[in-house]
Amino acid sequence: MIPPFEYQSPETLTEACRVLGEWGPRGKIIAGGTDLVISLRKGEARPQILIDVTRIPELRRIEETEEMISVGAAVTHGEISSSVLIRRYGKVLADAASWVGSTQIRNLGTIGGNIVNASPAADTISPLMVLEAVGRVVSKKGVREVPLAELFRGPYQTNLKPDELLAQISFPKLPSGFRGSFVRLARREAMAIARMSVAIVLRMARGEDRIDEIRISAGAVTPTPHRMAEAESILRGRPPDEETMKKAAQCLSGNMVGWSGVRPSTAYKVPVVEALFRRCMRQALEEKP
């Protein structure tokens, strides 16, 4: 049973910030509710008020400017996976969104919720990392733009203050010639939380068998999201041949262990994250740029 609380559905961002500013840590933002309602039920979250942000038009839109794609925090995974704009300029994100939960969960759960819940296993985070996404954080006092990685403090912890809310996530449109892939491993194919995931976008040098630019991020294997910068620099400028791939895979799994520490699962995770990385590279290279 869920204990009582108040519920407000502001229709503007200004109003949402005002209500949140008034209630501070006693309030909780709700969008899809796919994580929060479970916490309410378990008694892990005990807000005095829920502030529903899904009626704020600017949080519900996917927009494009000359250089950027902006996604409102209350856009659902279902809307992202079928968005023409996102499929064109950041397909890796649309692919990842299509893996979240079930159809029913994707129709409720939102990208902003996936980020602020800060689960290391969140499917949309590694794709947003390789898209170099930035979050727009707003409060009564103003607006700040925060690179995605800096939003996270630890597993299930963000750097948002109690009076702040995530309003929008934006990323630069991937230039033409880029291709990408998202792969995940879970206990079952559908309806299971990712144990590990890898997102890659890359561009080959024109007319050459050589990687011109590459960005890699692995999900669920580190406490907070990281770009795999060392592995990227091994691959950048080189052909994706066996020797280079092996070096990059070992570097990536080495970084994972470095950031997460040696755990009982490490003996399993090292070869598996390497295999996922290779699978993701293969799929990205097969993709039509």
Place this chain on the structure above:
Amino acid sequence: MEIRFDLNGEKVRVEVPAHWTLLRLLREKLGLAGTKEGCGIGECGTCTVLLEGVPVNSCLVMAPKVEGKKVETVEGLGTRDSLHPLQKSFIDHGAVQCGFCTPGILMSSKALLDRNPRPTKEEIKDAIAGHLCRCTGYHQIIQAVEEASKSLKE
């Protein structure tokens, strides 16, 4: 708080505590017990209803969220005398055994056929991936949806 919404094509106005889920509102206040509670945490799909035409887990939807929205439950699908083609097909193909998962699967199947009247087997499997059925092994359910899609066409 008072909320107003469209339930199975009828305007409803109801007083509900803000901390109730849509599932609880349907079952305990509105007397619509066709929608079942299974896991209560969005895993099993048993409580699936359509919100603005798309399937959602009603156990994860807070009741105030449906203010001004359109909700469809299994009670709106067909009547005893005039079954929805999906309901008839589920009976004909033995897709109902204990029946607990059936209302939810019917609603996801309806949403699928509304959007895509002639789905492939893979599309049907995708559409019901968020539902657990421990009796049928899913084969009869998939068959029933396939056959229903044919009868809708005719």
